[in-house]
Structure formats: C-alpha cells, structure tokens
Amino acid sequence: MKTLLSNAKVFTHGSFLETNVLIEDGVVFSLSDSIDVLAADPSVSVIDYSGKYIFPGFVDVHVHFREPGFLYKEDIATGSRAAARGGYTHVFTMPNLNPVPDSIENMNEELKAIHEKACVKVYPYASITKGEKGEELVDFEEIAEYFELLDDGRTEDFEKKTSASAIKLAGFSDDGTGVEDGAYMEEAMTRVAALGGIISAHCEIKSILGGKNVHDGVLAKELGYKGISSESEWKMVERDIALSKETGCRYHVCHVSTKESVELIRKAKKEGVDITCETGPHYLLLNDEDVLAEVLKAKQAGTEGVITGTDGYKIKYGLGRFKMNPPIRSEEDRKALIEGIKDGTVDMIATDHAPHSLEEKSKGFDGPMGVVGLECTFPVLYTGLVKTGVITLEKLIDLMSIKPSERFDVEHGIEVGAPADLTVYDLDEEYVIDPDTFATKGRFTPFEGRKVFGRCIATYVDGKPVF
Ligand SMILES: [Zn+2]
Numbered sequence: 001m002k003t004l005l006s007n008a009k010v011f012t013h014g015s016f017l018e019t020n021v022l023i024e025d026g027v028v029f030s031l032s033d034s035i036d037v038l039a040a041d042p043s044v045s046v047i048d049y050s051g052k053y054i055f056p057g058f059v060d061v062h063v064h065f066r067e068p069g070f071l072y073k074e075d076i077a078t079g080s081r082a083a084a085r086g087g088y089t090h091v092f093t094m095p096n097l098n099p100v101p102d103s104i105e106n107m108n109e110e111l112k113a114i115h116e117k118a119c120v121k122v123y124p125y126a127s128i129t130k131g132e133k134g135e136e137l138v139d140f141e142e143i144a145e146y147f148e149l150l151d152d153g154r155t156e157d158f159e160k161k162t163s164a165s166a167i168k169l170a171g172f173s174d175d176g177t178g179v180e181d182g183a184y185m186e187e188a189m190t191r192v193a194a195l196g197g198i199i200s201a202h203c204e205i206k207s208i209l210g211g212k213n214v215h216d217g218v219l220a221k222e223l224g225y226k227g228i229s230s231e232s233e234w235k236m237v238e239r240d241i242a243l244s245k246e247t248g249c250r251y252h253v254c255h256v257s258t259k260e261s262v263e264l265i266r267k268a269k270k271e272g273v274d275i276t277c278e279t280g281p282h283y284l285l286l287n288d289e290d291v292l293a294e295v296l297k298a299k300q301a302g303t304e305g306v307i308t309g310t311d312g313y314k315i316k317y318g319l320g321r322f323k324m325n326p327p328i329r330s331e332e333d334r335k336a337l338i339e340g341i342k343d344g345t346v347d348m349i350a351t352d353h354a355p356h357s358l359e360e361k362s363k364g365f366d367g368p369m370g371v372v373g374l375e376c377t378f379p380v381l382y383t384g385l386v387k388t389g390v391i392t393l394e395k396l397i398d399l400m401s402i403k404p405s406e407r408f409d410v411e412h413g414i415e416v417g418a419p420a421d422l423t424v425y426d427l428d429e430e431y432v433i434d435p436d437t438f439a440t441k442g443r444f445t446p447f448e449g450r451k452v453f454g455r456c457i458a459t460y461v462d463g464k465p466v467f
Contacts, residue, residue: 001024001025001045001463002022002023002024002041002043002044002045003022003023003044004021004022004023004038004039004044004046004047005020005021005023005054005424006020006035006046006048006050007020007048007049008020008049008050008051008052009052009054010031011053011054011055011056011394011397011414012031012413012414013413013415014394014398014402015394016394019033020033020035021054021420021422022044023460023463024463025463026419026420026463026464027417027419027420027463028415028416028417028419028420029416030416031416047458051426051428052424052425052427052457053426053427054414054423054424054425055397055425056401056405056412056413056414056421056423057087057088057120057401057412057421057422057423057459057460058086058087058088058089058090058401058423059088059089059090059091059400059401059404059405059408059410059412060083060088060090060091060092060350060351060374060400060404061092061200061252061407061408062092062175062254062255062350062351062352062353063079063083063091063092063093063351063352063353063374064093064096064352064370065079065080065091065093065122067097067109067110067113068098068109068110068113069099070097070098072357072441073357073441073442074355074440074441074442075113075117075441076114076117076118077117077118077119078439078440078441079091079355079374080118080119080122081119081439081467082353082372082374082438082439082440083120084119084439084459084466085374085375085438085456086374086375086376086377086378086456087378087425087456087459088120088374088459089120089422089423089459089460090120090122090123090404090405090410090412090421091120091121091122091374092122092123092125092170092171092408093110093122093123093124093170094125094175094176095124095125095127095132095173095174096132096175096176096177100127100130100131100132101124101127102126102127102129102130102131102132103138103139103142104142104143104146107124107126107143111124119466119467120459120461120466121166121168121410121421121461122167123167123168123169123408124167124169124170125170125171125172125173125200126140126169126171126172127172127173128172128173128174128188128199129179129184129188132174132177134174134177134179134181137184137188137191140172140191140195143169144169147168147169150167151168168410169197170200171197171198171199171200171252171408172198172199172200173200173201173202174202175200175202175254177202177204178201178202178203178204178205178206180205180206180207182239182243185239185240185243186243186246186247189243189247189249189251190247192249193248193250196250197250198250198252198408199251199252200252200253201236201240201253201254202254202255203233203234203236203237203253203261204232204233204236204325204326205232205236206232208229208232209228209229210226210227210231210232211225211227211228212225212226212227212228213227213228213327213365213366214227214228214288214291214327214328214365215227215288215326215327215328215330216228216229217288217329217330218289218330219289219292219295220288222292222295223295223365227327228326230258230259230329230333231260233256233257233258233260233261233326234264237260237265240253241264241268244268244273244274244275245271245273248274249274251273251275252277253275254277254278254350254352255278255279255280255283255326255352256277256278256279256337256340256346257279257280257283257326257327257328257333258326258329258333259332259335259336259337262339262340262346265277265345265346266345269345276348276403276407277346277347277348278346278347278348278349278350279337279340279341279346279349279350280349280350280352280373281351281373281376281377281381281447282324282371282446282447283326283333283334283337284337284338284341284349284381284384284385285334285381285385285447286322286328286334286446287331287333288327288328288329288330289330289331290328291328291446294319295319298315298318306449308449310451311432311451313432313434313449315449316436316443316448317358317361317443317444317448318361318362318364318444319364319365320356320360320363320364321361321371321445321446322365322371322446323361323364323368323369323371324352324369324371328446341391341399342390342391347399347403347404347407348399348400348404348407349381349399349400351372351373351374351377352371352373353374353440354369354370354371354442355370355440355442355444356368356370356442356444357441358443361442361443370442371444371445371446372435372438372443372444372445373445375437375438375439375440376433376447376452378396378425378454379433379452379453379454379455380447380450380452382396382454383450383451383454419462419463420460420462420463421460421461421462422459422460423456423459423460424457424459425454425455425457426455426457427453428453429453429454430452430453431452432452433447433449433451434448434449435448
C-alpha cells in the first residue's frame, strides 16, 4: 500500500519545502518534486493537500488519560482520539492513576489498554515513588528492564507491533505532586542515571504553597483567597537542579510557570546541567489579570452566561476552565516564559491535558485542577504567537514536535526512512474554539470561545490515517 500526500508545504530538516510525501509500509519512502509517474500508478493512492501544511506529528510529553482508575474523566481511546484530532502522534501519560503504575504488575492494565485502544503512540510514565506517596521508591531497574524486553519483543506479554500499539517507557514521574524528600529524589536520580533514564518532575512544595486555587496575585485578592506562591515551584526546581548536577541524571521540569524557575533553568543550562523543561499554552497566552477580567465578566453576566466578542459565541462552561496546577501566573511570569521559549531555555510545549468530569469542574475555583488541551493547543499558539510575530511557525514546530522527540528519544521527523507519523493542517481556516466538538471527555479549556486559525485535517501514525 502506497500513499502519496501531494502538493503540501512539508516541514523537513528544520524548514518548509513544497513537495510530495510518498508513504510506503508505514515509513516515509521518498520526498519528491515530480509525481507524474507515481500519480499514474494505480497502486498509489494520491491525496491532494494543495495549500496545506504537513508537520511531523506533535509530541506531548505530559497528558493525563485517566485509565486505569478514572474512566469517567477520560480513557485511552478518547484521549488518544483527542490527540489525533489535535495533530499529536505521540503522547506520554502521567502516572496519577489507580493503581499507580509503580510496578510491572500495576502497569499491566494501562499497558493492555494502550495496546488495545490507542490510535496514536502512547508511552506511559512509571511513578518515582510507590503510590506517588513519596515514602518508598519504585524498583526502577525492574521496570526499565521490563520495557527493554517489550521493546525487543523478548516477552510474550504484548505482541510486538510496529503500529501505534508499540509501547515504550516515557520515563519516571510523580506528576500531580512533588517528591518532597530530597534524600529520596537524590537516590531516585542516582538510580535512574545509571539506567540512562529520565525523570520528569512536578515541582511543588506543599509546606510553602501559601494558599490554594489560584496564583497569589490580583485574582486571589478579588476572590478572597490566599493564593499559591511562586516559591512552592521554584524552590523545588532549585533543589533538583543541584541534585541533577550531582548525580548526572537527565532531568526534565514539568509545566514551568514562574519567572524564577525560568532564570534558574537558564543558569543551570549554562553550567552544563542535563536539564530541559516544558511549559503549557495557558502560561504563554494568559496572565492572572486576564482571568480576573473573565471572572468579573461572568459575575456581570450572571446566569445569562458570557457572550464573547468572537462571532457572538456564548461561553458554556464555568470558571473551572481557568483552574489548573500550577496556576496561571502574573504578566511578568508570562513574559519570562515567552523569553524562555525564544532563547531556548524553555525547550518544549506540553498540554498537561487533564480532563475532569463536568460535575467536578462545575465547582469553579473550588473544583479540581486541570484543563484539556490536545484539541486546541496548536491553533491557539499559532494564532497567539505565530500570527502575531512573537515566534516563527518553524519555532512552534520545534517546540511541539522536534525538541520533545529529541529529548525523549522518539524516532521522529519527516525524512526518508522515518516512521510516517505526521499531521496535516489548514492554516487558513478560522473558527471559534467550541469544546462540544472535542473527542476528549473533558470540556474545560481556558481557550473556549477564542477565535483561532489552523484546523487539523488529518493525522497519520505509521502511515495510517488515524484522523
Ligand atoms: Zn503536574
């Protein structure tokens, strides 16, 4: 079976080229200007993508698919479908599940679900501590060895396939909570370094959180809360940088949200520490004053609901759409993150796609933390950062696709011989983000009602259309 994706602008080796992509046996077989011979070949199915863009599929190193344990929020099927619809071909699932994937036995259910239901490549994280309780470390060596066996096909547990069900270990993380005890983190890093693995850390020190629900700033004041401090994030980043330096462990910081963390990471990189980090679209495009404005608008609108300026769209979901962990911070923090992506301090953008049920999120700022992102992140960033001239389209692809694949050892990129994991976008299409069109079970996103450019029109995994 051969498929020819013709006449698109294709992102290959760092820039765009107007060319044709021939896919055969799941890999990119050739990139070529002339297609006359191929187009005449009846064994080749030709799809015309004139005027469209083809990107290497996005790689999201931070999603929550809630299976096993919380299937009413999301599952591997709906989560991976949402990924495909957003242009993602690879997603890494966080371990705050039930059971927590802290042993081979406790990872089995998730691995089976991935194998049976995922339509994109889903790579699970194992936890750092048992039950993510911070009290006992997992058996890193046993878990790493098991995945090596899976990868080599030396175990019968899961049939080795070159399809979307091929499973690889993302790394180790206690996402959802910080590893508070420095001695445990030091031992974890020492052992993971010996395995050549990576630790992705959610940095949050509970004892100095200072407050709850939102960032400690103008919004917190208006709502009458004591807000969440910036130190609760950056002090753990600071500690972990020292530990990574000492142990040599490959270290990645999840969802960086404060200017202090950006500065610490910038300095650590200069000193040669093996560190990378991600931030999320909401930290790059929103500050707590924006959220405050939305709160005031909602108060004024009352039960009528807020009508946004964009085509008269009426907001359907409540203020819970602005609650996630870490919280949306100040304008100074947002600006520091923009500088961070520009100068390479911030390596990549992850969604932290974290769906909850309608009932849970309807509690507004008192509900659980987490918003969805897979189906709107590229369009909001393309519209908010590329169309406005803050960064180039090439840079956005680098942040969403190339950098995460390099750091987390994913074979990726549109080049001859590579797996055909790619996505097709129409960048001219303009529309309003409406969560009711999403495949995810989650509905709460801070970008509801936003007018954007860029619609994902197809996604291919190992050469097969998955959306
Ligand atoms: Zn987290």
